[in-house]
Amino acid sequence: MxxxxxxxxxxxxxxxADTRRRDHGNGTLTVKRKLHWWSDQVIFAQGGAGTGAADAVVQSLFENRASIGPSVGEIAKALSKIGPPILSEARRAWKNNGKVLxxxxxxxxxxxxxxxxxxxxxxxxxxxETETFGAFPRPTFSGTKTRALVEVASAINYELRTGLLDPLPFDRLVTETLAILGSMHPKDVQLPADIGFVTLNRSTGEWRxxxxxxxxxGKSVRPEFVAWFEARPSVANDL
Known part of the structure; x- marks a missing residue:
């Protein structure tokens, strides 16, 4: 999840991203790192309801990292080759067990x-296929409990923004949202959170x-997680 x-x-x-993993077979709950650092230009999170298929794709990505490159475009090109055969095999395995991937x-x-x-x-x-999932300045929400995630995150986003037009402490948005979701769906979502950022200084061309x-x-962990913008929440998709 x-x-x-x-x-x-x-x-x-x-x-x-949250760090809860529930095994679809035996229901075992474990900690899973879903947010990954790829390069100065890209970080990414994996989704897939704990199927293991995303794990295999991420592992293959990192095994071939030296030949892929640092940008989203280069990752997308690699995923178009790595992802489909792994997911095709996973779909067959799930079908043999009477389930839909x-x-x-x-x-x-x-x-x-x-x-x-x-x-x-x-x-x-x-x-x-790779496509733009969200455009500035809207937050994006995705996951197994999408409706609850959007409702909780939107409420906390509004609460944080009330009397605080700029900046928005993104780490607080994430952790406070996951804390509430964890109490609502303890088998699906749970703290601690993994949080990341990518920045580009267009004047110098420096990525971080x-x-x-x-x-x-708790309090905002560091200034890098403070976003300056006018936020308008509302985008949601399932993973």
Missing amino acids: TAIIGQMAHSAAFLG PPTSLTLATVCQTSGLGQIWSADLENG SQVVQNVMP
């Missing part, structure tokens, strides 16, 4: 070098990115 929150801002993009994808965060605005992309691992693990609710 997965809960991912994304946010785009001027010269930055952010991703946060849930949608499985990667959510990638970067900054557009032309406009300087944050971007979040969705890569469908089964058909290899980082993923911080095990973030719990």
